[in-house]
Amino acid sequence: MNxxxxxxxxxxxxxxxxxxxxxxxxxxxxxWVARFEAMSFExxxxxxxxxxxxxxxxxxxxxxxxxxxxxxTAVITHECVSRRTTGPARARPPDPx
Numbered sequence: 001m002n003x004x005x006x007x008x009x010x011x012x013x014x015x016x017x018x019x020x021x022x023x024x025x026x027x028x029x030x031x032w033v034a035r036f037e038a039m040s041f042e043x044x045x046x047x048x049x050x051x052x053x054x055x056x057x058x059x060x061x062x063x064x065x066x067x068x069x070x071x072x073t074a075v076i077t078h079e080c081v082s083r084r085t086t087g088p089a090r091a092r093p094p095d096p097x
Contacts, residue, residue, distance in 0.1 A: 011044065017051035019058075025050065033064065042067035053077050 012033055014026045029048050037043050045065040053059035056079060063073045 012046045012048065014048045015050070017049055019050065019052055022050075029060075029062070032062070036064065 012030060014029055016022065033043055033046050041064075043064050043066060047063045049059075049061045051059055057077050059075065059077045061073065061075045063071055065071055
């Protein structure tokens with residue numbers, strides 16, 4: 001299965017603070033900015049900082065420069081769920097429906 005290449009917006013500055021660069025996460029951020037543009041926001045540039053925020057959490061701060069020189073900032077914290085298990089797998093109980 002071939003992945004569709006992501007078109008990278010030239011005016012997006014993505015910084016990874018205290019963590020390794022993640023190309024998948026970077027491509028996701030470019031897609032989000034493209035979605036804002038598709039919603040008729042005129043995005044002139046964007047700055048993104050991605051950093052650890054406590055144990056198993058990642059903080060993302062996105063600041064976009066919009067038409068007319070206005071700025072819009074969004075900050076979100078995401079919990080990174082570990083796929084490791086500490087015990088045997090349990091069967092799900094049957095659905096009572």
